[in-house]
Amino acid sequence: MDYRYLLFNKPYDVLTQFTDVGTSRTTLKSFIPVPKVYPVGRLDRDSEGLLLLTDDGQLQHRLCHPRFGHPRTYWAQVERIPDADSLQRLRQGLTIRDYTTLPAEVELLPTEPPLPPRTPPIRVRKHIPTAWLQLTLQEGKNRQVRRMTAAVGFPTLRLVRVSMGHLHLGNLQSGQWRYLSADERSQLDQLTKGFNGLNTRPAKRYRPRSRHRYN
Numbered sequence: 001m002d003y004r005y006l007l008f009n010k011p012y013d014v015l016t017q018f019t020d021v022g023t024s025r026t027t028l029k030s031f032i033p034v035p036k037v038y039p040v041g042r043l044d045r046d047s048e049g050l051l052l053l054t055d056d057g058q059l060q061h062r063l064c065h066p067r068f069g070h071p072r073t074y075w076a077q078v079e080r081i082p083d084a085d086s087l088q089r090l091r092q093g094l095t096i097r098d099y100t101t102l103p104a105e106v107e108l109l110p111t112e113p114p115l116p117p118r119t120p121p122i123r124v125r126k127h128i129p130t131a132w133l134q135l136t137l138q139e140g141k142n143r144q145v146r147r148m149t150a151a152v153g154f155p156t157l158r159l160v161r162v163s164m165g166h167l168h169l170g171n172l173q174s175g176q177w178r179y180l181s182a183d184e185r186s187q188l189d190q191l192t193k194g195f196n197g198l199n200t201r202p203a204k205r206y207r208p209r210s211r212h213r214y215n
Contacts, residue, residue, distance in 0.1 A: 003056035004037055005185055008177040009169055010051045012118050016042040028053075032177055040064065041140055047215050048118070049074070049161035050169050053177075059188070069102075069138040070165045070191060074215065075113050077122065077158040078149050081131045082108060086152040090135070096147045104148075105136040115160060116174060122157045130157060145215045159215060165191045 010016065013026060016039050020027045025045065032053065040052040040060050054060060063070065082090075090106040109132040124130070131154075135145055146156045162169050166187045172178060180188065 003054060003059075004034060005056070005059075005180040005188065006032065006034060006037060006053040006177050007167060007169075007172060007180060008032060008051045008053060009172045009174050010043050010048055011174045012048050012120075013045060015045055016051065031175055043161060044143060044215060047159045047161065048174065049159075050164055050167065051161075052164060052167060063191075066139075071136050071138060071163070072140055072161060073134065073136045073163040074145050075109070075115070075160045075162055076133045076135060076145055076149060076156045077130055078133060078154040078156055079125070079128060079130055080154055081129055082133065082149075082152065082154050086154065087133075089152050090133075090148055094148055094151050096144075096151055099141065101141075101144065101148060102138050104138070105134075107134050108132075109134055113160075113162075118158055124157075140215065143215055161215065 008028070008031065010028075014031070015023065015025045015027045017027050018029045018032075018038075020029055028039070034053075037053040037055050038060070040054060040063050043049065043051055052063075087106050087108060091104055093101045093103050095101075112132055113134075133149070135148075137144065145159055149156045167180075167184060
């Protein structure tokens with residue numbers, strides 16, 4: 001079966017769903033005309049960046065399964081400048097509500113990343129500086145990045161997912177989408193190779209049921 005795989009750069013204030021019934025919010029329907037593809041995981045309405053969509057239910061099942069860890073990298077603009085101790089706490093794992101986060105790669109970026117201004121602009125408090133962090137996680141719990149930075153005292157003001165495994169935003173502009181290249185599709189197969197134990201369902205066109213959220 002010839003499945004379809006798309007990358008989308010989700011803008012701020014867009015719901016990660018196609019159904020617009022019962023909501024006045026903008027949805028994926030306003031950007032992606034390809035029928036019967038659905039998101040792999042989610043990005044919250046107030047988050048931006050890379051989103052993978054497909055009609056390959058087998059792949060979606062594997063990538064969303066909690067036993068399958070793969071890197072997800074985010075740029076987070078936070079209030080104030082995190083110190084070394086706070087960065088180390090983020091790296092080693094934090095207890096948030098009823099779970100402890102896995103160790104993560106976290107660094108303080110020396111300069112602001114090359115992103116266009118957000119519409120609407122972030123909330124800025126006079127005389128309070130902001131900083132940008134790059135965080136690479138191996139899991140994708142609900143609003144995890146925001147809860148992690150808040151737990152160490154540096155609330156997230158803007159959050160952009162820039163990569164997922166080998167897939168990167170690159171030059172894809174906000175609101176734009178494209179099909180994966182043949183090489184990216186091959187690497188995607190390699191990313192999930194060896195997880196046949198999770199593959200207990202017959203291949204079929206995917207309709208979303210999962211409530212997994214990736215910040």
